[in-house]
Amino acid sequence: MPDSPEKLLSQWENTDSLFVPDQLPLRLEILDRLEVLDQPEVSDQSAGPGQLDARFPESGPAIVSARARRLRARLEAANVELYASIRSSIRQGSVPAAFARQLEPTPIQPGGLHYDYLDELVAGVFAFDQPGEARAPAGPENVFYQPTPARHIFSLxxxxxxxxxxxxxxxxxxxxxxxxLVSASTSARAIGVEFEPAYVASARSCAQKLNLDRVSFLLEDARDADLSIATVFYLYTPFTGSILRTVLYRLRAQANLRAQAEQKVKAAPRPIRICTFGPCTITVAQQRWLVPDTSPAEDRITVFRARS
Ligand SMILES: C[S@@+](CC[C@H](N)C(=O)[O-])C[C@H]1O[C@@H](n2cnc3c(N)ncnc32)[C@H](O)[C@@H]1O
Incomplete structure (x- = not known):
């Protein structure tokens, strides 16, 4: 028999460890369940709305609902505290422990297109301004906005x-x-190229609020971006068809330019890496000048290097 709402609430209310920062995944799960309990008609079918069950003075839909609301507020406060402490680490220039943990070596390469608690964490920490209305003219080859799930960014x-x-x-x-996330978790520089002004404004504002000075956002079409400045390129299927072909053509020229320069000056190799996520992975995998590090899959990060 499932536990009664009262028993569950008592259990959660008295579990102090639930409120420590690391327990975010569990807190989020309980917050979901509390949403259901915070509805009088669901929390007790036997008594009428707002009535106490005479057998259990601590029960009754109104009481359960009020307790659920109080517990939600405590759990949400613990989340807010966690996000604030991570923001504070980032502002001071250190890699937050919660991010560093995700970067420890692991033989497991996460898969799937779904979102999980790490996306809640990232949304809480970055607290993005809601972007204004989209203005960029989106053609059939421009893919609409969707963020890469955070676990895949750590995997990247x-x-x-x-x-x-x-x-x-x-x-x-x-x-x-x-x-x-790259800028907050590593010492690398990171640049975003995006043709939608509202998104660029929101990303810049976030970077500024977090004192992230190794990240910048350029408002331009990816076809016009200066590719010579980067060593790692990332594509979460931003465009398809002729736009993707043009960008891949320009990336290939970049790899060749580097190869030529390296031959002339005998400089240490500085090969570019092209990383993909989503359906564009299959198109990129068909490029004969590129070799993937792992078997290409749409729901995982694939890292490609130029064939030597
Ligand atoms: C699937 S989203 C990926 C967003 C981001 N890279 C991430 O992984 O979280 C694709 C993004 O590409 C942008 N985009 C589409 N075509 C573009 C182009 N030609 N130049 C620059 N940005 C473009 C869209 O506005 C959208 O924000």
């Missing part, structure tokens, strides 16, 4: 081995999740 940093010497360029950066 790990798999591509993004380090201080790197410059990451996110082609079609939306609200800036990828450059912002």
């Amino acid at each position: 940093i790990r798999q591509a081995g993004i380090a201080a010497r790197d410059v990451l360029l996110d082609l079609g950066s939306g609200l800036g999740h990828v450059p912002l």
Whole structure:
């Protein structure tokens, strides 16, 4: 038999560990369940709305509902405290422990297109301004905005081995999740290129509020972006068809230019990496000048390098 709402509430109210910062995933799960309890008609079917159950003075829909609301407020306050402490670490220039944990080596490469608690964490920390109405003329080859799930951004940093010497360029950066998270989690520079002014404004405002000075956002079409500044390129299927072909053509020229320059001056190799997520992975995998590090899949990060 499932536990009664009263029993569940008592259990949660008295579990002090639930309120420590690391317990965000559990808090979010309980917050979801509390949403259901905070509705008198769901919390007790036997008594009428607002009535106390005479057998249990601590029960009754109104009481359960009020307790659920109080507990929600406590859990939400714990989340807000966690986000504020992470923001404070970022402002001071250190990598927050919650991000560093995600960057530890792991043999598991996360999959799936869904979002999870890490996206709540990132949304809470970055507290994006709601972008104004979209103005950029979106054609059939321009893909609408959708952020990369946060676990894949951490996976991108790990798999591509993004380090201080790197410059990451996110082609079609939306609200800036990828450059912002790279900048807050590594010593690399990160740049977002996005053709929608409202998204660029929101990303810039977030970077400024967090004192992130190694990240910048350029308002331009990805076809016109200066590719010579980056070592790692990221594409979460921002465009398809002829736009994707044009950008891949320009990326190939970039890889060749670097190869030629390296041959002339015998400089240490500084190969570019092209990282993808979503359906564009399949198109990129068909480029014969590129070799993937792992078997290409749409729901995982794939890192490609130019064939030597
Ligand atoms: C699927 S979203 C990816 C957002 C971001 N890279 C991320 O992973 O969180 C694609 C983004 O590309 C932008 N976009 C589409 N075509 C573009 C173009 N030609 N130049 C620049 N940005 C473009 C869209 O406005 C949208 O924000």
